[in-house]
Amino acid sequence: MNDVSFLGTFRVGTGSNARCAGSGVAGRETIAYLFQNPNHMFDREVITQRFWSDEDRENSKPALNNVASRLRRALEKSKIKSVVLRADKWSIGIYLEDEELTDTRALSLALRQLQLGEGDPQELYRRIQDLYRGEFLPGHSNCWTMIERERMLSIYVRAMLLVTERLFREKAYNEATDCCRAILAHDPLRESVHRRLMLLQVLRGEGGKMCQHYSNFKNTLRAECCAAPTWRTQSLFAVLSKEPSRSQLESIVNGEISVD
Known part of the structure; x- marks a missing residue:
């Protein structure tokens, strides 16, 4: 477990001081900002303008002092020596x-x-799943926080796509399926992952499930986005519905995993 966590939670160290209680929303976002941008000194005025609202600006200076005090206490109580x-x-x-x-x-x-x-894809899959336990600073809505949330989701998805690609090449189809489902749990409309999952279902002899998955995805797109699957996804479904041979499937796999 990492000493400091911002994915799916907020925690600095362990124990009763780990949540830096009393720092407030702006304080927790400030702490996350400093950890996300380490080894650099920031002007206090810039920090308060970024994270404290105009209504709270008058009290932002003592509030930032309070945040620093609570953060220092959390670091000391948890004996985290690799951060200053x-x-x-x-x-x-x-x-x-x-x-x-x-x-x-x-x-x-x-x-x-x-x-x-580098590394073993299945070990990295477990490591990434252990790290990404939810969105960055859940419940916070500062502009920087929301941008950082999308950036961390993008890193997670890119990492998982690379894991999936390597699992495909190793023909570890069960593990690749788990990986695709994990991505969709956080990014349910990523169409390239739906295509990979459809391929995996056919490779595992689950043609019926593939048809149902495509139908569900098509209905979801229509309901939530007033859209239809792309031509690429529709074409893949048409090919997979005809029960292609193993060699044809492997050719499709090579074409699909090379494109996100």
């Missing part, structure tokens, strides 16, 4: 020695490892 909080009258910043201290940075490193073709 630096703060003076004008600026504040987090300095890290451990690249995998936070779940978000560990997730980014897992993606980098996959991009380099």
